[in-house]
Amino acid sequence: MLASMEAVRRLMDLRHRGRAEDLPGVLESVAPLLDAEVATVLLVDYGQVALHPLRRDALDEAVSYPVEDSPAGRAFTTAEPQWVEGTLWIPLLHGAERLGVLELRVKARPAEEALLDLAVIAALIAELIASRRFYGDAVEHTRRRMPMQLAAEIIWNQLPPLTFAVDGTMVTAVLEPCYEVGGDAFDYAANGEVLHVALFDTVGHGIGSSALTTLTLNTYRNARRSGLSLVDTCRSIDKWIRAQYPGSFVTALLAELDIPTGTYRRISAGHPAELFLRDGRALAPLPTPNTLPLGLGHMLTRQPGVIEQQLVPGDTLVLYTDGITEARDASGELFGVDRLSEFLLAGLAERIPPPEMMRRLIQAIVSYEEGELRDDATAAMLRWQGH
Template identity: 70%
Template sequence: MVDPMEAVRRLLDLRHRSRPEDLPPALAGVAPLLGADRLTALMIDYEQISLWPLHGTPGDHEPRKVDDTLAGQAFCTAVTTQADSRMWLPLLHGAERLGVLEVWLEEEPDERLHRDLVVIAALVAELIASRRFYGDAVERTRRRLPMQLAAEIIWNQLPPLTFAANDALVTAVLEPCYDVGGDAFDYAANGDIVHVALFDTVGHGISASALTTLTLNTYRNARRSGLGLADTYRSIDKWIRSQFPGAFVTAVLAELDTTTGSYRRIAAGHPAELHLRRGSTMTALPTPTALPLGLGHMLPRPPGVTEVMLEPGDTLVLYTDGITEARSADGELFGLDRLSAFIGETMRLGIAAPEVMRRLIHAIVSYENGELRDDATAALVQWRP
């Protein structure tokens, strides 16, 4: 007998006393209550290439490619797809794309059942997000290659790739996902202000990840202490110089006022953001406005803070040099012009920002024939009042 509310109640029972691996058998148990033969939670892998059944799913171990499948279409668009009595519903935690819920129904759903399945998918996403830290099933599903220790350290420091609130959206990507060591990003929304930072640490491996960890957490400590941009820069600079003498980190430290569109930032030895308005590239902001973090003591003047007023719909892309300095087989740089054209053309197609970034990082990896010479990280910020 179809009873969606009973399915909801049974899944809610997993909130307090379950492991991530308990979800697949629970989905199998509630499937008949939804008029389904099977429910499968598919998780996106770290490279965002394929969707894989959550570890513990009985009898299903085959991936669904993101490109050219209905499951992948649901992931890319965050919109439900359907073929006869099969459905794929996006698993979203806020704006973060976790994967897709695949539903094998006994017959084509009516409008009411469709709405009920959307609720079930939202609940499954919340369960995955809240229980993932109490076991390794989600991580084991998402990892398709061994992850290096430096990358393990970095990923454990990072926020979700995508965030949307307060009329703003932030979405980021980084590669090589299993061997990244020196790049990082962070964001936070406090009141009307969205804070965004991008860091590129000198070096690679464990030493670089240790420096990145210090940098990222010093940034958060300064931000949570209520420091402004200039004092945040000074705090990070001081701690890097104290703990890693001679080392440095290039960075963009930024704040977006979502009520006015005022964007303020410090470019600490870092490339200028790409600024797009209605698909066109705007004049680049001045850079650098300060020395890299760790070297700030070498100049007597304070770090420069640049301000620009955004218009509704404006997009800013922060990136590390691993993006623009990616090289083709014949040595040609990917370059800023190619980056600008790629972002502009993809956005003009109406593709959502997280999917734009997924496609960008795949383009960078492909440009270097699958072997990145440097960490490549980018964060896209949109003001959408």
Template identity: 80%
Template sequence: MLSSMEAVRRLMDLRHRGRAEDLPAVLTSAAPLLAAETITVLLVDYGQVALHPLRGSGAATVVVEGSPAGRAFTTAEHQWLDGFLWLPLLHGAERLGVLEFRLKDHPDGADLRDLEVIAALVAELIASRRFYGDAVEHTRRRLPMQLAAEIIWNQLPPLTFAVDGTMVTAVLEPCYDVGGDAFDYAANADVLHVALFDTVGHGISASALTTLTLNTYRNARRSGLSLVDTSRSIDKWIRAQYPGAFVTALLAELDMATGVYRRISAGHPAELFLRDGRVLPQLPTPNALPLGLGHMIERPPGVVEWQLEPGDALVLYTDGIIEARDSSGGLFGVERLGEFMLDALRLGMSAPETMRRLIQTIVSYEEGELRDDATAAMLQWRRH
């Protein structure tokens, strides 16, 4: 019989006074209450390549591919091997890492459910306490992060979000040097707002323009503006603050109750539509000039509307995905992207894991050296 409630009480104390770096010590004190010899927090790095012990604990780093801990992370299901139990650390649908227990016996029934509650609480504590210190960032960073990337990552929402059968998940590379790409989303009532941005340039100047674009988008959305007026607002502010600069974008809305998808492509590549094991024809694109250049034509941005079917998936991406080049100069291309996505869906891979593997495929395709920022977001819809 586990003393789970006492372990919960000790962890809950961190909600009001404590830092993320205090977690290892609290978990060590709580381990005997849970019939565990050790309990270790392993967080995934920015590249989603390996799981690293939270600063303050002495465990070893574990590579995601081919390890039980990695399978717990990639499948979001518990794994057991030789006295070790790994439980996924999920903050909502966001994958943070895994919680590793060293146990004498495999827990069953109520004991396993209690440990899953502990893992859920640890994930909540990491998500809420990470902003009061740098232990989580020190753990997740494997390379020095450039200032432009620091600015962008601090602007972004969690990589994955799910509500009522609808999921959106995104990836960005190079994760330590990204500067011109960004994404955003928000679920308000039955409407899921999604946007993807690709800013001209790189470095600090690009990240500053991206910051303006992202926050203007949020301001327009929160002010209740339509897609057209949101596009106009962003266009106006870019032109006023950065004359001559521009940002390509996909601005989209999904009615999660009906599956009606509406979007504006401001000089941006068309999204992929995946349905029943095939890639559907692309929607018209672009139907507006890049943001910042809209004054060059008089007509308003066009809005394209499409009816989704339950199970449909959309992939939004920046040109860094399809314009990745191998050693011979061959483009990754839209066709290869579609084949990759269909293969992942046929294998039953989750959306977050699909995107993790996509970005690693892109990095590998360019032999580890990306020529441009590469960002993609996957949207899956099921009627709720």
């Protein structure tokens, strides 16, 4: 019988005092209460390539696991516990966001009731990591496998969690190159019965591009929080970009999904149309663009057009920047929209969870360009299942 409540009490002490780097020490004292010899937090790196121990200091012994082809990796990719010869790996989920896994060295496989208790413990640990990470840099040190450029630092600090789910609706995104990205960004917010989603692709690269992206993201949030319509939101961002960065521009998809009904509305500001996937096939793309890129709207006299589409349960929309479709192999052949559609439809047919599909997509793009991306590559998947 697990001494679950005592373990919870000790972990909860970190909620009121302590840092993320204190978690390994607390887990060391908690492990016997969980009938475990060792309890270790493994966090996924920014590239989602491997899982690395959260350490108290640089002298701690560190054993990492690849996401591909390891039991720890399978717990992460499937969001299901994995058991192999005395070791149990339990996914660490903060809501729908995948943080990593909890590794427990145990003598015997826990009973089902004990597994339920351990899942609660893992959820609490994920909550502690998500809340304590801002009080120190231990989580960032663990997740970074190389120095992050300043432009990427600015962008990552602006973004919401990669994955969010509510009432049968999920949005999940990826960015690459994760240590150098500066011009791409995404955002979302669930307010009442409406899910707001946006994807941005800023002209240029580096610190100047990240500054423009920061202005764009925060102007979008300000307009959304002020209750502006899609059209007025588009016009507000356009106005501020033109005022602060004359001559620059940002392509964007600005969308709203009515969660109960599945009504999808969006504006494409010079951006590629999202992929529209239903029943194992790609439907005709929605009309695009509906206005000029943000920052160039003064060249048109008419207002941005809003496209409305009624979704059916199971529909999937994939928003992406041109760094995905314009990736090139060694011969110069583009990855292209057709190959992107085939990749995603194959994943849907295999019932791969959306966050894992996005992770695999970025790995495929990186592999296609032999590890050297020519442009930022960002994608966001929106799935609507109905209530």
